[in-house]
Amino acid sequence: MRDDDPNQNEKVDERSGVSRRDFLKISSISVAVPLVTGPKVVFAAGEQVPVHGPGKVPMEFTINGKKHKADLEPRVTLLDALRDEFDLTGAKRVCDRAECGACTVLMDNKAVYACSVLAIEAQGRQIATVESLMQGDKLHPVQQAFVDNDASQCGFCTPGFVVACKAFLDKHPNPTPEDIRRGLSGNLCRCGTYHGIQLAIAQLAQKGA
Amino acid sequence: MRSFEYVSPTTKAQAVSLLAGNWGQTEVFAGGTDLLALMKDDVLAPKRLVNIKQIKDLQGVTYNAQGLRVGALTNLGELADDANVKKNYPALAEALIEAASPQIRNMATLGGNLCQRPRCWYFRNGFGLLPKDETGKELIIEGDNRYHAILANDGPAKFVSPSTIAPVLIAYAAKIRLEGPKGKRELPLEKFYVVPKTETEREHDLQPNEIVTEVVVPPATDAKAAHYEIRQKEAFDWPLAVAAVALRMNGSNVQSARVVMGYVAPVPWISMEAEQALSSQNISEDTAQRAAAAALRNAKALSHNSYKVQLARVAVKRALLKAASGGAA
Ligand SMILES: Cc1cc2nc3c(=O)[nH]c(=O)nc-3n(C[C@H](O)[C@H](O)[C@H](O)COP(=O)(O)OP(=O)(O)OC[C@H]3O[C@@H](n4cnc5c(N)ncnc54)[C@H](O)[C@@H]3O)c2cc1C
Ligand code: FES
Ligand code: FES
Numbered sequence: 001m002r003d004d005d006p007n008q009n010e011k012v013d014e015r016s017g018v019s020r021r022d023f024l025k026i027s028s029i030s031v032a033v034p035l036v037t038g039p040k041v042v043f044a045a046g047e048q049v050p051v052h053g054p055g056k057v058p059m060e061f062t063i064n065g066k067k068h069k070a071d072l073e074p075r076v077t078l079l080d081a082l083r084d085e086f087d088l089t090g091a092k093r094v095c096d097r098a099e100c101g102a103c104t105v106l107m108d109n110k111a112v113y114a115c116s117v118l119a120i121e122a123q124g125r126q127i128a129t130v131e132s133l134m135q136g137d138k139l140h141p142v143q144q145a146f147v148d149n150d151a152s153q154c155g156f157c158t159p160g161f162v163v164a165c166k167a168f169l170d171k172h173p174n175p176t177p178e179d180i181r182r183g184l185s186g187n188l189c190r191c192g193t194y195h196g197i198q199l200a201i202a203q204l205a206q207k208g209a
Numbered sequence: 210m211r212s213f214e215y216v217s218p219t220t221k222a223q224a225v226s227l228l229a230g231n232w233g234q235t236e237v238f239a240g241g242t243d244l245l246a247l248m249k250d251d252v253l254a255p256k257r258l259v260n261i262k263q264i265k266d267l268q269g270v271t272y273n274a275q276g277l278r279v280g281a282l283t284n285l286g287e288l289a290d291d292a293n294v295k296k297n298y299p300a301l302a303e304a305l306i307e308a309a310s311p312q313i314r315n316m317a318t319l320g321g322n323l324c325q326r327p328r329c330w331y332f333r334n335g336f337g338l339l340p341k342d343e344t345g346k347e348l349i350i351e352g353d354n355r356y357h358a359i360l361a362n363d364g365p366a367k368f369v370s371p372s373t374i375a376p377v378l379i380a381y382a383a384k385i386r387l388e389g390p391k392g393k394r395e396l397p398l399e400k401f402y403v404v405p406k407t408e409t410e411r412e413h414d415l416q417p418n419e420i421v422t423e424v425v426v427p428p429a430t431d432a433k434a435a436h437y438e439i440r441q442k443e444a445f446d447w448p449l450a451v452a453a454v455a456l457r458m459n460g461s462n463v464q465s466a467r468v469v470m471g472y473v474a475p476v477p478w479i480s481m482e483a484e485q486a487l488s489s490q491n492i493s494e495d496t497a498q499r500a501a502a503a504a505l506r507n508a509k510a511l512s513h514n515s516y517k518v519q520l521a522r523v524a525v526k527r528a529l530l531k532a533a534s535g536g537a538a
Contacts, residue, residue: 040214045222051257054212074215074258077245097246098313099445110286110315116242117316120215121260139258185444203321 008162052120059123063088064132070119078122079114080105084128090130090159101187104167105129111167111186130159133166142166147206151196157189165201175205210248211375217260221267221388223421227259227348228418230390233410237261237420239282239321242313247326252335263431267320272297277426281320285374286311288319300424300434300453300532304377307438310445320421322374323385323401324413328447329368337408339365354511356449359518362509368402369472370412375402376471377436377453379479383426388465389419398424399469402476412475430443432457439520448472450517452524454532458493463487468504468529473521480504483525492533501525 039050039057053074061068063086070085079096082088082105084098091114092102098116105114106128133140139147142165150157168175168183175183180201189197215238218224218305229235238244238258247253267282272293279288288294289305309317326332331340331348340348341528349357349367357367375398383398401414415421438448451471457464468483483504490496501522508518 036347042216042227043219044218044224044226047220047223049216049218049227051214051216053214054256057215073212075210075212077247096249098242101310102314104312107315111312112316113242113312116244116245118215118241121241121262168311182306182444183311186312188445 011018018045057120059119061086061119061123061127062125063127064129072119074118074120076119077115077120078105078107078117078127081119082114082127088129088131088134091100091163092156092159097187100157100160101164102157102160104163104187106163108168109167109170110178111164113186128163132161133162140166142169142200146197149196149199149203151200153189153191153193157187157191157193161187161189161197165197165204169201169204173205175201210245211251211254213248213255214257215260216257217263219263219265221264221420224259224261224264224420225388225390225418227257228420229257230416230418232417235259235417237324238315239318240284240316241321241426242309242317243321243325247333250333250335252326252333258400261420267420270294274428275425276428279319279424279426280420281318281423282320284315285309285317285319285322286314288327289314297428297430298381298434300377300455301374301381301426304374304436304438304453307436308373319374319424322372322416323378323398323413323424324421327368327412328371332368334490336446338368338405338412339408344482350511353513355513356447356472356517357514358474358509358523359505359508359510359514360470360478361404361476362511364404364406366406366475367410367511368412368475370402370474370476371447371472372477373438373448373451373471375477376451376469377434378424378426379469379477380434380436380453380467381426381429381432382455382456382467383424385421386423386425387415387419388422389416393422397476399479404475419461428456433532433535437524437528437531438512439524449518450524452521452528454525454528456487456529456532461491462489463492464489466500468500468525470504470521470525473517480525487529492529494530497526497533500529516519 022172039052041048056071068086094100094102096115098113107125109204164187172179235257236255238260268280272277274420285305295302358369385398385401386395432455432499436453439450440448453469455467466484466487468480470478483500486503504523504525
């Protein structure tokens with residue numbers, strides 16, 4: 001994201017390629033609404049439809065069972081909301097393009113990349129991050145299996161991997177090695193801890209965790 | 210990512226009327242797994258996102274005597290797990306399970322998959338679909354074209370069509386349904402993909418204010434179908450070559466064949482040459498090899514992608530042998 005880029009207006013012309021000419025033609029949709037405002041209402045097919053943003057919108061989330069509120073622009077991703085607004089920094093921002101898995105969280109119990117979900121669409125869904133897994137001082141069985149099997153080196157991919165493993169085991173309690181390879185293919189580890197992670201999963205599968 | 214306004218219509222008609230009549234102003238937002246990346250990279254900068262995920266009519270999978278109907282919002286993961294898909298369209302189920310990663314399949318929709326934009330790195334870096342320098346010279350010809358097209362690449366479009374689901378759906382003779390301000394229309398899926406000739410065109414036969422509503426697939430229990438991909442990495446990457454085939458047999462001989470390749474041309478590529486080569490043949494190592502050679506007979510490699518010609522040939526041959534030996538399952 002290029003919010004901090006002073007040349008960003010210049011860049012539209014140079015970089016937006018296909019849409020460049022179209023972009024210059026844009027006029028009909030208003031852009032500058034700096035304050036938090038209630039939704040504007042437009043008529044679409046004879047019905048009133050609320051339009052949110054582009055300025056900040058009041059939003060409410062259920063994260064790890066707790067309600068959280070924030071005023072955010074529609075362009076804010078779930079990942080940036082978690083990290084920057086709610087201080088939940090377990091999910092990591094690595095590629096920010098749905099290509100590495102470090103930002104994996106659960107949305108209604110399914111693993112998703114928080115970098116590729118907009119915060120605004122995560123409202124009303126059950127969001128669970130890696131922070132929800134520990135019970136008091138006790139590690140979640142998946143976390144414990146990572147420790148037991150030396151499945152972490154620098155640790156940067158680990159939170160995402162742990163959440164992906166939990167979602168995977170919930171769906172495949174008795175996985176084959178092929179299931180494991182495919183089911184965890186959405187997370188990359190630069191340190192190459194894959195073998196340890198496979199052992200951790202195998203240990204958990206045996207225990208029926 | 211630039212700021213935009215966000216709207217969630219609840220009916221198809223609302224969605225259509227919230228979309229602008231020319232490209233660049235608004236975009237349809239489904240799973241977002243492709244669109245958000247394009248917006249972060251400033252390749253697209255819509256002023257409004259029309260989130261279609263609240264539209265109930267775009268959901269659901271049904272199967273009956275007419276075949277399969279898949280709402281555009283169906284997740285790839287959900288569709289891969291659908292019992293009717295696994296049983297009656299095994300090659301489709303296999304293509305779905307091989308696409309992207311579990312996290313993407315949980316969000317990505319079938320409509321978004323069929324409309325996803327090319328992975329061409331010139332396009333993704335803001336040089337457009339038909340990249341040229343100031344003098345009008347095509348950048349891809351002398352540039353790094355290792356993943357670009359080997360067929361239908363003599364015009365300015367040299368990217369490859371990115372969906373790995375489209376070829377197998379085309380092999381199964383799927384149709385796509387669209388809805389826009391002028392009403393509904395239906396096309397054979399292969400006709401939905403077009404080769405753009407100017408930068409103002411896109412690679413789909415889709416108007417800026419039209420949405421994909423559903424995909425329908427005729428019954429295929431009489432077909433032997435298979436899907437074969439060649440990937441550099443086993444998963445979580447885009448393939449180098451894809452082949453999907455559907456055969457209707459008369460005894461041990463081919464009555465009719467559909468041979469579709471992916472990742473070889475700017476559109477999913479139906480090979481008439483391969484289909485002809487297979488007509489009335491039984492499928493053996495030898496006939497599969499000959500059909501594969503026919504499929505790539507007109508291939509023209511660019512400076513760095515001649516390896517893809519052989520990979521595509523192998524994909525076609527193996528897909529045929531796999532189909533003949535019982536298909537995807
Ligand atoms: C690492 C990685 C690996 C991948 N590997 C594969 C692979 O192996 N095979 C494969 O096929 N794909 C692969 N993909 C692409 C992935 O499948 C697509 O990103 C996804 O299917 C897009 O669906 P979506 O619902 O998220 O679309 P969105 O991102 O929401 O939209 C994509 C495009 O389609 C348009 N659109 C969406 N729905 C509609 C509709 N109903 N009507 C009109 N326009 C619409 C949007 O405006 C946008 O232009 C991969 C992606 C990543 C990041
Ligand atoms: S940061 Fe989300 S997938 Fe890499
Ligand atoms: S432990 Fe370092 S990236 Fe995985």
